[in-house]
Amino acid sequence: MTSLLKIEGLEFSWGSNQVLKDINLDVGGNEFVAILGVNGAGKSTFLKCINRILAPAKGTVEISGRNIADMSLMDLSKATSYVPQSVRTSFSMSVFDVVMLGRRPHISWRISDDDHERVSETIRFLGLEDFAFRKFDRLSGGERQRVVIAKAVAQDPMLFLLDEPTSDLDLRNQVSIMKKIRHIVSDVESGKSAIVAIHDINMAARFADRVVLLDGGSIKADGTPSEVLTEANIADVFGVSCDVIPEEYGLSSSLQVLVKDEIEK
Template identity: 40%
Template sequence: MRLAVQNLSFNYPGHPVLQEVALEAEAGELLSLVGPNGSGKSTCLKCLARVLRPVGGAVYLDGRDVAGLSGRELATRLGYVPQETPQVFPLTVYEAVLLGRRPYLGWSVSAGNRQVVEEVLRLLHLEHLAARTLDQLSGGEKQRVALARALAQEPQLLLLDEPTANLDIRHQLEVLGLLQALVRRRGIIVFLVLHDLNLAARFAEKMLLLHQGRVFAAGSPRQVLSPENIRAVYGVEARLWEDGVGLQVVALCPTEGWLPGPAEAGIGPANGSRGNK
């Protein structure tokens, strides 16, 4: 599997959201998409997943334009998990994950398909919840169910919009570790939107920093996450260092317009070098 995105653009009526986004990924890569609120991360992911039709540009999977794939072809190649999945008429956890097998199913559910579902449930520690309905789950459990559904599609490209947003730190690490393992062992591509720069830097070898709908920087976390880039994109002063775990980012304070006044709080651009958070 090879993912190539060329000149991807998208507008909501009146204002551009994405402009000329380009990226490439090879099998076995885990990429993260970071950027401030409203920078177009979710829109970018939706365009990749064909949930939104881009105004310009194209997404290619193994050289084939995604726009030309049939629904079934798309569903078996690409799994997408939005930030939130509203459930009006909740299914049981088992059925919700089984939906991921829809592209492989006729009317009834064969043993092979059930096996895949049960495997995925086990992988995400959801077995004991299989018979519960989604409305009885916590936010984090729901999020794992959504991920499980996408995994049950057995896609070669996984697009995840903040997969760790509702997870506690342990489940954050578990889910990201699992994704890392999937990337290594099965050679799939995982492309995820993350807010947490530390997690992004630690688990993704490639990073895209989005700013006002454009790719501001791309490359390894070390290349992308510099104090200058963070200041330019987020408007935040940050301190970075590297230890054995990975690149660590601590946001200190907004570069400007911070109401309590940096001086009062004893930190800020002026005396940030004092280095006391």
């Protein structure tokens, strides 16, 4: 069976600083993959290499069996959608217009009734109805983040690439957004997957099927949350001591990580 995403020997450098080293990863359909790592570990760079925002120095990235280097950007944007950490706006548009930009890869010029409906559905799905016609630059950081996620959802790709999608959100919206991503990924019929760069270990443990731990540009561990989120791995990568409470002992349905203190080097 063909992987949805297959990465082989991916490397990327900023000048002499090698950010990604020999990354190999296979992602199938209906997988929620959390990418964890310290600041500068290469999480954002990794996502940008999958989306051709950055050109890797070495290695190949295939989506549904097609090398992304051979795909047009329009075809690639039908297969993947990317949510950046923040969006810099020069000229603002209404929330509806921003979400409609997600339909760009599917529109030649004229907007169809189906496009209108999909955008409306997405706006309702993400709970943006109250400010659907407000200007994007008049929104709070969290509201903007939800709008950009809505744009990615409206794009209707097979693979979501989300770079810290909950960094500006309050607790309720963090949980809500992660549940919605989980909901999309869990739809067996559509076979969509998501790769989410995130700092919140507990959120990753709760929602992800799989956790990839990046350390110094390489994959240190790759597996289920309980396989990867061990006290030793967390101490090694993040430099903090912690207690990992397995799901069968905790109050939550997933394992929990209780961070205690930083480890003196």
